[in-house]
Structures are given as structure tokens and as C-alpha cells.
Amino acid sequence: MAALLAAETLQGPKVDWFALSPLLILLGGAMVLLVGGALTRAWPKRGYALFTAAVALAGGVFGVLLWHRIDDKGPMSLVGNALTLDKVAVWLTITICVGVFLAALVSDDYLRREGLDGPELYVLYLLAALGGIVMSSANDLIVLFLGLEILSIALYVMAASHRKRIESQEAGLKYFVLGGFSSAFFLYGVALVYGGSGSTNFDKIVTAFDTTVQLDRQNDALVLAGVALLLVGLAFKVAAVPFHFWSPDVYEGSPTPVTAFMASVGKTAAFGAMLRVLLLALPHWRDDYRPALWVIAVLTLVGGSVMAVVQTNVKRMLAFSSISHAGFILVGVEAAAHEGGATLASPGVSSVLLYLLIYSVLVMGTFGVVAAVGRTGDAATGLAGFRGLGKNQPVLALGMTVLLLAQAGVPLTSGFIAKFGVITAAVDVHSYAIAIIAMVSAVIAAFLYLRIMVSMWVIEPEAGDDARERVHVPALLGVAISLSVAFTLVIGFLPGRLIDITP
Amino acid sequence: MIEFPILTLLVLVPAVGAAAVALISKRQPDLVKIVAMISSVLTGAMALWVLFAFKSHEADFQFVSQHVWIKPWGISWHLGVDGISLFLVALTGVLFPLVIIGIDPHHDHKRYLSWMLLLEAGVMGSFISLDLFLFFVFFEIVLVPMYFLIGGWGYDDRIYAATKFFLFTMVGSAFMLVGIVATAVLAKAGPGGSVTFDLIKIAENATFAASTGRWLFFAFAIAFAVKVPLFPLHSWLPDAHTQAPTGGSVILAGVLLKMGTYGLLRFGVYLFPEAAVWARPLFLTLAVIGILWGAVAATMQTDLKRLVAYSSVAHLGFIVLGTFAFTTVALTGSVMQNVNHGLSTGALFLMVGMIYERRHTREISKLRGLQKAAPVFAAAFMVIMLSSIGVPGLNGFVGEFMILIGSFGTARWWVAVAATGVIFAALYLLWAYQRVFHGEPDDDNRAFPELKWKEATLLLPFIAIIVFTGVFPKPMLTRIEPSVNKLIAHIEEHGDWRSPQPAVGVPSVEVVTEDGEG
Amino acid sequence: MLDLVWLIPALPLAGFLCILLLGRKLGDPKAGYFATAMVGASFLVTVGVFLDMMSKTADERSHVRTLFQWIPVGSLKIDLAFLADPLSITMCLFVTGIGTLIHLYAVGYMHGDSRFSKFFLYLNLFAFSMLMLVLGSNMLVTFLGWEGVGTCSYFLIAFWHEKESAATAGKKAFVTNRVGDWGFMMAMFFAFWAVGSLDYSVINHSVLSTPTATAIALFCFIGACGKSAQLPLYLWLPDAMEGPTPVSALIHAATMVTAGVYLMCRISPVLEIASDYAGWIIAIIGAATALYAATVAVAQNDIKKVLAYSTVSQLGYMFLAVGSGAYTAALFHMITHAFFKALLFLGAGSVIHGMHHEQDMRRMGALRKLMPITAITFIIGWLAIAGVPPFAGFWSKDDILLFAYDKSPILWAVGLVTALLTAYYMTRQVIMVFFGEARWHDAHDEHGAHGDVHTNDHEPHESPWMMVTPLVVLAFLSIVGGAINLPFSHKSERLVTWLEPAIVVRESDTSKLPLAIVAIVVGLVGIALAIMVYAKHRVKAVEPQILADAWGYDRAVSNFMGGPGRQAFDGIAWADAHIVDGAVNGAGELVRGTAGKVRKLQTGNVRTYAAAIGAGVVLLLTWFVVVRGIL
Amino acid sequence: MELFVFVVAAAMVLAGAVGVVVRKHPVHAALSLVMTLFGIAVLFIAQDAHFLAAVQVIVYAGAIVVLFLFVIMLLGVDNAEDMHIEPFRVQRPVAAVIGTALVTMIGLAIIVSRKAAVPVVTQSQAVQDAALDPHDGNIRALARDVFSDHVLAFELTSVLLVIAVVATVMLARKPKPGELLIIETPSSAK
């Protein structure tokens, strides 16, 4: 028996541990939190949040180190070709880490305020981020699927984590059911693509199709169906119309920091996955899925903006705004889909990456303010809750104004740079129509930001509003919002360096 | 030698002022006002310095400063003034301190002043940017302070008006942004290779296929047409003007609309001469319709401020008409009329604001016989109104006349119709004047207070410039004309356009003229 | 001295500025005297210039004095320059001369008015503008004055702006004039387009094509129609009588309204090149206006309205002359008309003043005893306008009729009928005001709004000296005014000789005497008729309402403006609010409405969402499998 | 033989599936699910996926369905759903259309491309060798594959399970009494 075992020692793939460092750090951090949180007494105030932030920061720092390594040695594939470490992956890793970092800061006081304090949510943040990083650096459909599930399941739990609010649980349930539903579609897509190519590995898929795809198009119907289903899964994750229905409800119902996390990390990872699947695994079907992407992008842009118009709950508004932003990013993806070959080096991809980073930070800050304004119970997130903010908390209101203007794409904010990049990418490949539709829908979307601003600055609080608890900005949240605002403005004024390094 | 970065400071001083005002504690209202005053006056002084230091008879951009801003996108901080923008810069520089010092917003001074200064920075920037991206940044950023000014300090329907203003203008900008990007991207194919957003480089070097150029031109033109506003895209204007606080209206009419006409010239015609020539009939027609439409609509208004707002539509129609006539005289007239309209309509808004301060209504039917109650006030209003009507000897006439006479050679029928606009201008303004100032005042209006010293001081610069420019426009013309000539030469070079040769009279008899000029 | 021509307008301008700054301090009556002095000084300068010009040969009498470049841009070089030539100086002479008299008169007339100094402020500004108009060496400077006098006219008509009718009349005058200004501007555009300049020297000496010349001439005529109250734009002038009487005399009789005639004379060389029909149009409109206004004047009861229509009628005469090519005759009549019509207006003003602002002739009568000087001077004016030799009006009117006969006997006949009517209605007026029985006692209650300052003495009284003096001077001029251009010999036609270098002069070869005799007879018949009707009461007066209503034209225009015109305006305003703006709000509403509908899809129910996803899947599959895969 | 197995198993699968969808009572639905799962396990065996068939039965039928039943019993939510009521009238027709369309589309794709060239898969030598083992070739090959090419995926499943653990901890934590207040909007609370 022993001999048999000895003879059959498995030759596992080589593991470049350093290259996996961000993943390992997040995982390790999660374990420490989980085990430590369970075994020790409650940590000091802010302990969990600061620890999580530190872990995320460390992950990010290692991401930067990896970045330099790629500068020196070029991209590489990891763990038996399951992951790819290229600049896109590292960029997204850093973006996700930034998201987690800010999310941890935003969550701290919120959780204590809502009586939900504990390490669990932070553990989920870290693990979800891990899933996100896997998604955005996967080189294999199965790995990508697992990353997706890690992220999604964590998000389901997070959405439902506000025990006192039935809305939170409703959100969790909806997200879960629909998430599972769409995951099944995605998985079916994986299966069909696997059937056509004989592998789930991106490189092998491409190689397989290189030899067969040009021969007989009709016989690829099954693979095309697979592509369609993959697209469904991805579109669901990024909340593209008509697969977006979950997102307003879930955004509204989830605890605000979790909403922020979904909008930043969730979206980043989903788009990372989308880039990889569409551009690296399925470049042969560019001409097939590009029109579909076009339509989805337009629907998403217009739908998100239009539906936001009639909302009165700020979280819900921002959910629709997030849909609209997804539309913008899809414009970038569509532009990238014009490039030939299995490559991520195109203006479209760059614009998407830039957009994701900027949007992640932006949306964190925005929801941070919403978390503060929501007050105890996380219920005052209607427009009415923002009334008089300009008077009572002018600095907070000003910060929110900057963030909202950035979301609207007003120049000298990072939001404008992001939009400009996407538009440039689209125009670069002569997708003028979609560029114009995008900009016009941005105008429609601007209406909702204006409404929030009007509530903050112009509309006088009503009699009942005065009795409301005063908005209070705790330290860590303040730090998170300040960082977000600062980033928004700095990138708005001096984007050159950042654009330069975008892969 | 490094030149003194005067233009950069023109943008930075108000911007820094805005930041400073925003940062000063609310408990020091006087300090807030002083800082705002200093920064706006300083900006005004610098603008005037630019005006006087500007070399006349010079067509090129002056005081140019250029620094790389966003290198990967080929964007630079590129500023400069020429004859076309010079007076708009000066107007901006002059108007803002007057508004900031002269008009009391009644509440939240700090925020009001901060927005005002930011607005000034934005407006200033749009007039001196020579980079498409930079221009867009300023063009767009202006919306924000204006939005807050209307929304925060306006009248009853202010939120609706502010939102409409913001969104409507932004729709136009949406097209322009795509146009800007497309221009830069398509211009890249030309010599040079790298992307640039530099206005001059693109205008002078890039060549677009005719159809492409036309699309691009329209992308730009929509944004400007909204801003101008050109019929039928004007409907945001009456609301915005009417609901804005007095200071906002003055600035809106005085300089903000000029961003449209200026943009049309600088970023429409200059960049796409071929397309501009091609689209000429359309713009001429819309301009002329606008002149009449605005005038007729103004006639029927019951709100004095709204009436003045509609008069802007008509006046700006003239400016667009002159722009698309493509002759030296008309174009110079247009550029000049920008300033004239800014002054006279700005001043009209100022006075309507004063009426509102006193009577808390702008309804024409509620006002009556004010001339008897306040003759000096009425006289000041009259002078400004006559300028707006275009009575010779005042500034409004000079520009309007130059536009019409200059356009006649190239757009005869349009001019024939447009010239009837002068009839309507008299009709609506005089009718309004009659209803508001003439007649026997009733009890409410009898106590209408006379013009105060402070107000008179505020109006004096307006009236002085109105009269001076009407009588002696030459200093303006000699500064504007070279740049305009250069632009027309540019149009002739790139577009299918020959500006008409000036007709030379054929005197049959030697004319005895004795030039008495000293 | 010719170089000092700029002083002519400058002095009234200085007067204007001084009164603007110090008017209230000067007060009543000093401001008035000051203003009078400034115009008087201007008159003296004019006389100086005139004498200087007289001393030069005919060729050297045209002189351009440029002050500065006004609008120099591109090919448009417009100077602020004055053209001193016989034509302009002639105009200046009577503008400043009569102006001075009327200023003086006004000191008396306006005494006690609360806005006394403001009145003279406007009056001086008017004098300045009128002189700019006359002296301008190019069309634009003329236009500057043209608009300036229009504006002053507006101010002065609406001087008593508390009165609704005055305010309306002022506005009406300005707007109607603007219609004419459109024509003037178009003429300038054409001229600039054709010759590249607006200088009269260039325009008048260029070789213009006939169509261009016709266009310039006719557009100028449209301008002239507005300013000189010709059909169809005369409407404003009768209403303009709302203004104080000195204003009516100065602006709406003697000077401003003749600007149109002046302009046509100024561009007479262009008219000569223009097509024949241009001349015909002008002559016909002139004749028609003359006849039309004369018929209307017959039935007016307002002392000033009669004179107003009379003015319109006489201006028609002048245009008849212009259309017939008789520019000198037009100018001649303009001058004599200025004398006697100013006289008549001032006389009327004196009556009104004496009657405490009563203007209805039916409440006057037998005033000759109470206001002897006024009566005598008025009667002189009457004789002058009625064309009784040797008064001034006879000579000039005769001159016009002569040329009209040259053009067409029909025009001449129309002119003759007008002359008859003129004699008739003027006689009627004189009788109603100064003869017959006193009827003013009937109307104590009708107190003019501005008569309050006067004493409660309701008896009519003679006016003070500053009002009477101008009457006397003008009466004298009305008697001898014809002397400047007597048709006896070439030498006695001094005006023609004098103007010859400046405007086109035409000779008539028709025998003058028979026509003159006919004219005299016709005039006398008119007077006799009126005496029969109004003094002897032998014949019942024929004053049909339709004439009193000016053939209903004014009302028709008002009805059009208030009816369809207003509806059209309302329609556009409606369209602006509901279509143009409606489209914008509609777009907003559309977005909102769509959102409102779409949000219903957002049921909150997981199963619906799943269905949506399913639908999306099916659509995507259709695209991928069917469209891209199988087809 | 294989046909017979297929037909029977397929019938089980479909019948069970339809049962899940149409049975009112959750317990019945769960039992229908078991039938489907068994059918699939049979089909796995028919396709030489022995290990998976075993796991299918153990994990799915054994663990997952039991879990379902457990929850149903634990919470006492075993009341029947009234299948005659459908609040959204369009829901069922829409579902039917979508379901039909879906199966048509995919079926079409399957049929159209049934003759498509099967890509040549080159497996690692170790896996090929293991598959040749007559006794437990399938399991060996699977193990080779999972622990070499898919080792990362395998590790990731552990993360998934950690999340499941955390999730249960979080979700199952019973709120303290009084904590379950539904927080009203302040206006109504006031």
C-alpha cells in the first residue's frame, strides 16, 4: 500500500507563492479573524475593522509589488494555468483591495450602531474579495465559476446580515434565488463551451477554436448557445438590463456598507470576469457577442438612468445609477471587443479598468455618506433624510456633492475622467452611436444626483425632520469618505499619471 | 524669459478665492465678503490689464501659456486670448465684481459668493482655453455653480428651472464631448500621429472628410446652440433667467450665453470651416427665426424678467446671424454684440432685480407708473432699454448694425427678415416700459423708492460703457478685426467660401473730402 | 467758419448735457432760457456758416468735416462726419431758427409744469439729433439723428406719461417709425453692398445700376414714409398730438417730419437713376396722402388734430414734388410749411394755453377779441396755407403743382383738390376758433390734467410775451417766406440757385401763369365755401363720421393689431410654451412616464425577476443560436 | 440495454423534475427531487462516471435533500402551496413560453451541432494511465485530474465551505428578544 502510494505520488503543479500573495493574505486575514474572533473575547472597539483594513492594505501593497514584478518579468500563469498574473489582474486586485479597505472603514461604526458588531462580516468581506480576485485573474472557466460563487455566496449572506431589518433578509433571499438561478445559466454555458472546445482552460479553448471555428460555423450553434449563457451569467453579475432586476431591491435592502461593497468589489470582479471570459476565452465569437453587448449596454445605460428618475430612496437611486454606470463600463467592454485576438491590451480594456477603480472609490464614498445619513436602523435613506444636511453637516454635504457630481461625470472629478476614457475608447473604434447614447443617458442620470443635491442644500427640512437624530460622522467613516473625496478630486485634476499606468 | 502667467491667474484667482471663501468660518461673514471682493476685483483688474496690454492690430493669440496636463491623452493647459475672446474676458472680469459687490443674495452669503467665484473661474476658463478638453472642462464645470445659484437663491420655481438648465445644457454637452473625442481621435491620423486636443494644432493641421467634418461640427454645434440658445433649443432660458437670483441672471445673460456664441465661432467655425459653410443656411434660418420668435414671445410675456429673457433669444439670434455671415464686418459685429448684449441685458436684469427687491413682484400688470414715482430709476432703465432696442449712439446699435450690414452681402434675404427684428424690439420693450413706468401709479407703486446711490454706482459702469461703445467703438474694433480677418481667411482656405469682395464705389466726380481727424 | 460746422449740433448737445446734470437746479424757467440760448447759439453758428458758404463759389460749398472714425471695420469705414453743403445748411438754418423760436415759446407754454427742465432736456436733445440728421455726411450719421429724433419724439409725445393716451401715442410713434427705419436700414445695406460706402458723396456720385438705385430709393422712401407720416404709416402723427403743443410745432410740423423729404432730396441723384416707377410710386403716395389727409382734416374738431392732418397732407405735397423730380420745390415747400405750420401750431398752442388746455374747437369761438395777437398771426398762417398770394404758402404750393402737372395732369388735379380742401378746412378752423360766438362757457368742467397750475380765471387770455414773440416772427416769415424763391426769373429763384450744387435741379417748361391762376381760384373757392358753411350757415356742414374717423383706417389697423395680429402673437407665445418648451418638458415627462411604467415591472417579486432573466436568456439565445448560428 | 437504462432513468429524471415543479407540498417536492437525483445518478453510471454517481447519491440525495426536509420539519413550514392561485396572471404563460423557448433553442443548438467535429483532448499522461486501471480507473483519473490540473479549484471549494460556515453562524444567530423590531421610518415612529 505504502509502495503504491509512493509510486503514485501526485505531481501537483508548481506554485509561485509570491504571485498568490494577495490571495493568501486575504485568506490568512480571514482565517485569523474567524478563528481569533471566535476564540478570543470581543476585540477592542474598531479592532475588527482596522484589522480588515490592514489586511486589505497589505493585499494591495503586495499587489503593487507584483505589479513591479510584472514590469520586470512580464505576465505569468499560475497554479497549473488556472490563474493568470498580468497587469489587468493586478490592477483589479488592487482595486478590490482598495474597495475592501474602504468598506471596512465604512462598516465599523455602522455595525456597532446597528448592533451587528462582530468579525463575521469582515471575514466575509475578505473572502468575497478573494473570490473577486480569483474571478478577475482566472484563466479557467471553472476557477472563474468558483470565484464567482465565493463572491456571490458571501454577498448573499452579507445582504441578509442585518438581522433586525426584514428588508435585509428579503434582499438576501432575492439575491440568493436569482443569483443561484443565473449561476446555473453561467454554468450551463461553461458546460456547452466545454463541449465545443474540450476544455475549460482559456488557453486551450482558444487553441481548440483556432483550429475548428473557421471550418463550419453551423456546428458551433451549441457553443454559441454556451456563449449566450455565459453572457447571461456575467450580465447578471454586473446588473445589466434586463438582468438587473435584483439589484435595486438588493441594494436597498442590504446594510449600506454591504451595498457599497457590492457596488464596488462586486462590480469590479464581475467586470474583470467579463473581460477575461469574453476577450481571452471567446475572442473567436467577438462578432457574435459584440452586437449583443451593444444592445445590453444601451439598455443598461438608458434603463438605469431612466428608472432612477422616479425613485425617492437614495440607496435605490444609487442602485439604478450603478446600473447606469455598468452601462458605461459595458461601452468600454464593447469597444474592447472590437480588438482582434485574445488580448487584453486595448484602449477599451484600459478604459474599463480605469472606470472600475474610479467608480469603486467613488461609490464607497457615496454609500459611506448614505450610511451616515441613514442613521440608526439604516432607514432614513429616503430623500427626506438628506434634507437640511447642507445646513447641519456642511462638510459632509459638500463631500457628498463632490461625489455625486463625480458620478454625474462633471469635469474636474474622477467620474469625468472615467467617462471620458470610456467614450474615447468607444470613439476610437468608431462606436459613435453608443458613445452618444451613453452621454445622453448620463444626462438623464444626472437628474437623480441633482435631486439628492437639492434635498441636501435647497429643500428646507420639514417639521418632522428636525426631530430626527442628528447625522453623526464617526472617525473611520470620515476617513473613508475623505479618502474617497480626495481621490475623486485628485484624479479629477491630475489624472495623467493614473491613465499612464493603466494597462 | 518666462512670461507672467496672467491668463492662468485669471482662472486661478477666482478659483482660489472660491476655495478660500468656502473654507472661512461662517462666523466671519465680513471676512467672507472681503475675500470674495478682493479676488473678484483682482481678477477684474487683471482682465482689464489684459485688455489694455493687448496689442491691437494683431491677429494671433496673445499671453499664451501652455503646459502639459494629461500627457497620455495629449491634453494641455493651453490658454490664450485673441481679439475674439479678449472682450469677453474683459466683460467677465468686469461683470463679476459688480455683481459680487453690488447684489445682495440675502442669505447664505458664504456659499453664494463661493459659487459665484467658482463660476467666474469657469467662465473665464472657457473663454481662454485653447485645448478642446480644457474648454470642455470649463464649459461643463460652469453648470455646477450656476445650478446651485439658481437652485439655492432663486425664486419660487427655482428647482425646476435649475434642473432644466443643467440637464438641457448637459444634453448639448453630451454631443460635444463625443465630438471632441472624435475630433481628437480622427485628427490623430494626420501628421504628427499622437493624440492631441490642441485647438490650434487640430484646426490648422487636421483635415476631415467632408461628411465626417459635418457630423463633428454638428456634435459641437448642438452644445453651443443650446447654450446660445438658438431656436428651438431656447426653452431652458426663460425659466432659468426668470428663476435665477438677480446676480445669476446678470451673469447668465452677461457672459454665460456668450459661451455658446463664442464656442460656435471658436470651436465650430474655426475647427470645421467646411462644415460651417455647408451648414450656413440652417444656422442663418434658425437665427432669423429666433430673432422673430424671441421678439414675439417676449411681447406676450406677463413677467418682466421673462420678457427680458426672451429678448435675449432675439438678440442672440442676431449674433448667430452675424457669425454665419462670414464677412469681416458681420463677424466683428457679432463678437462685439456679445459684449453689448452682455452689458445691456445684464443691466436690464439688474434693474428688474431692483424692481423685484422693491415690489416683490415681476408681474407687469402689478407695476404701474414707476416713472412718476422714481424718475431717475426710470431714466436709467430707459437708457439701458434703448441700448437693447438698438438706438444709434448706444452700443447695441453698433453691433446690430454691423451684423446686418455685414451679412447683407452674403445673406440678403435673411437680413431683410432679421432687420424687422428691430421693429419688434421696439414693440416689446416700449410696451413693457409703458405698462411698468408710464401711467398714474397706484398705491402700491407710488411708494416705489428712487434709485439709491449704491445702485446708481452699480449701474454707472454699465451705462458708461454702453454710451462710450456706442459713440466710439473703434478701440474695440481694431482689436477684434484682425482675429476675425484671420478666421475668415481660415474659412476661405478650408471651406468652399469666398467672402464677397468689398464693393468699391465708382465715383464719377472727384469727391472733396477733407479729413479732419486729428 | 465751415470747419466749425460741428458746433451746430454740439451746442444743443452741450445744452442737453448741462440740463441733464443741472436741470433741476436751474429749474423753471432758467433751464428753458438756457436751452433756448443753446439752440439760439447754434442758430448763430449756422448763420455764420451760411454766410461763409455764401462767400464761396458754388463748387466749394460742399465741405466734409470729419470728427473721428466711428465704425471702421473691414470695408465698412464710417466716420462721424458732417457734410456742410447748401442743402444741409438750409435745413440747419430753419431747424435752428424755428427751433429757437419754439424753445422760447415753450418757456412760456411749459411754465409751471412739474417736469419743466426735463422738457427742455428732451428738446435740446431733439435739436441735437435733428442737426445730426441733417448734417450727417453719410447715411449712418443721418440714421443716428433719424433715430435720435424718433426717440426724442417718443419722449416728448409721452411727456405727460401719466396719461394713458399719451404713453400709447408715444409708443405708437416709435414703433411705427421703426417700420420706416427698417426701410432706411435696408437702403443702407443696399448702398453698402453696391458701392461699399455709406457716404452720400460716394453714393450720389457712383454709377449705380438701375435696379440697385431703385431699391435704394424705394427703401429710403419707406423710411421717409415712416418719419414723414405718409400712407400707410402716417398713423402715429395724429396721435402724436398728445404731446405738448411746442413739441407738435417743432417736431411734428416743422422739422422732424420733414426729415423724410430731406432724405429723398439728399439722395436725389440716386432717384434720378432709379426706374421711372420709383418716382411714380413716390408721387402717387404723396398725392394720395395729401388728398386723404385733407379730407380727414375737414371733419376734425380737435384744434390740433386738424393741424396734424393738415401736416400729413402738406407732407404729401412734398412727396408729390419729390416724386415729380421737383426736389427744390419740395424743399421750398418744406421751408414755407415750416414757417406757417409752426405758426399755426404755436397759435393753436396759444389758444389752448389761453383756454386752459381746451382743445375742442366746438367749445371755442370769438377768441379774436380776447387773444388779438394770436388771432392775427393765426389768420396770417391760415392765408399762407390756403395758398393766398402773396403769402409764403402760395409760392411753394404753386411750384409743386407746376411740376406735378409736368408729371401728370391727374396728379396735378389731385393736388388741386387738396388745395381746395386745405383752404376749406383751414377756413373752417379759423372761423370756429376766432369768429362766431363764444362757446367756451359751456365747458367749465373739462379741466385739463395740467391746467391746475393756472389761476382759476376761466376767461381765455392772451399768452405771455415769450409765447407771442415767436408767433409774430413766424407770421412775418409766413408772409415774406416766399421771397426766397420767386418764380419770376432765374435770378429770383434764389433757393434753386443756392441748392443747385447739392441736389438735382429740374426746370419746368410749362407755362406758369395759367396754372397759378387756377390754383388761386381754387384756394379762394375753398375759403368761400367754408365761409358759407361755418360763418354764414348757408349750407349745412358736411362732416361725415367716416371722415372724422379718418376713413376708418386707424381703427382697421388697431383692430387688426388687436385681433388677428394679437392672435398671431398669442399663437406664437402659445407655441413657445406648449410646443417648443412642451417638447422639452414632454421629453422629461416621457422619461418620467416611461420610468413610471417600467418601475411596475420591478414588482419586488423574485419570480417576475426570474422571468425577466429567462426572457433575456431566450432573446440572447435567439440571437446567438438562431441568428448567428443557424441562419 | 443502454437504451433501456437511458429511457427509464430519463423518465425518472423528468418525472421527478416535473414533480418538484408541480407538487403542492414541499415534502412531496423534496421526494420528487430525490427521484430526479437518483435518475441522474443512474445516468452517470451509464456514462462511466461511477464516482460521481456515488457522490451524487451521498451528497445530494443523502445530505442536501435531507437538509431540505430537515428545514421543512424544523420550521414547520410544510403547509401546502395552493397551486390554483397565481397572483400574476401572466406569470405561468410566460414561464411556459420561456421554458419552451429555452428547451427549443438549446435543443436546436444541440441537434444542429450534433455532427460537429469533436475537439481532440490531450490529457496528461498520468490521467490517461490512471483511466486504464480496470478497477477504479474513473476514480483514479478523477483524482489525478482534480489534484493536478484543478488543484486551485479544489482549494477554492474549501473557501466556499468556510463561507458556508460563517454564513450559518451569522444567519442562525438568534436575535435577542426585542431586537426584532422592524425599524420604522422616523416619521411614523414619531
Next chain:
Amino acid sequence: MSAAIAVPTTTWYLLLGAMLFSIGVVGVMVRRNPLILFMCVELMLNAVNLTFVALARRLGDIGGQSTVFFVLVVAAAEVVVGLGIVVAILRRKPNATTDDMAELKG
């Protein structure tokens, strides 16, 4: 294996999988009980598993089977989490259906 009797090819399995999948999809759309919804999702996953196995056999590749293995784990984790959420909800609102959980909408 007799030639007369058709041998079920991969296509048959694939079609069966498609049908199973669609039934699952329909189930999610028509059922209201959250637990049954989960079961329907499980049906879909099983359909995919069946497809994977069938394809793996056609390809002669074991990779498809390993994938099924992972899917099983995912399904298990999903069910655990899903039931956790359902338990949390049902404890609060016994007998809640998904139709009842529709407070967030619009």
C-alpha cells in the same frame, strides 16, 4: 450492442439535460415556496452536471467529471447558505412565500 436498437448518443443526454434545465427554470418562475425554488435551482444544476458528464464522455476527457465534482460542492454550499437565509426569514415570518417577500420594489 445490437445495431437494430439505437444506442443513446451524447445528444440524447444533452437533450435530456436541456429539458431538465428548462423544467428547473420554469419551476423557479412558477413556485412561491422558497424551499421549492431552491430545489428547482438544484434541478438546473443537475441538468448541467448531466451535460458535463455527457460531454466528458463524448470528449473522452475526465475534466468534465471533475467539474461536476466542484459543482456538487458549490451546490451544497449554496443550499446551506440559502437555507440559512430562509430559516432566518421563516423564523420571523412563518410560511412566508417569495410573493410575501416583495416589500422592496418599484
